[in-house]
Amino acid sequence: MKHQFKTNINCGGCIDKVTPTMKQHFSDDQWSVNTDHQDKILTVETDKAAHEVQQIVIDAGFKAEPVKKGLFGKLFG
Template sequence: MEELRFKTTLKCGGCEEKITPGMNAINEVEEWDVDLDSADKILTVVVTKNVEDQIIEVVEKVGFEITKID
């Protein structure tokens, strides 16, 4: 398993709810969480294989910005 981290523009639980269906639809995602208390609103995703592009697509599709953190 691999952990991917992204900086996002998610702001609240409602924002998190908007990405939930898309995130849960990616079979390779084992678990995910958004740290809404951090300044960069870090999205951490545990995956079985790298699906970075799919994660970015899910977040951008509902109107938020997302950037991978190396």
Template sequence: MKKAIYKTNINCGGCIATVTPFMEQAKSVEDWSVDTDSKNKLLTVSGANLDKKEVENLVKSAGFEIKEKKGLFSF
């Protein structure tokens, strides 16, 4: 199972409701969640054949910013 973490501006339940239909379209995502309490509003996605570009494009299509976490402390 592959996993990726992104910094986003998805910051409330309404935002999650907005992005949900887009994430449900993601063929490569099996599970996803957003930590709206974290400073960076972390979106965590996982899937056996996770396609990071698909995730990034869907979140942007929903109207949100997204940036992949590359290292332990950087985005």
């Protein structure tokens, strides 16, 4: 399942800081951060639940807010 989060992982230094924690839980091809996007979108492909992924990012010292999807997300996101 693909999960996406708005984060404060906004530069190469931040990616360097979060990488060890992410590598404990995911392979390199399972996650990426788009630091060019205004919301610094973290995308993770995993069988873990969204709240589990969110907690992993928080434990690494960063914010992670699930991206709202669909019409509801467009109206209230």
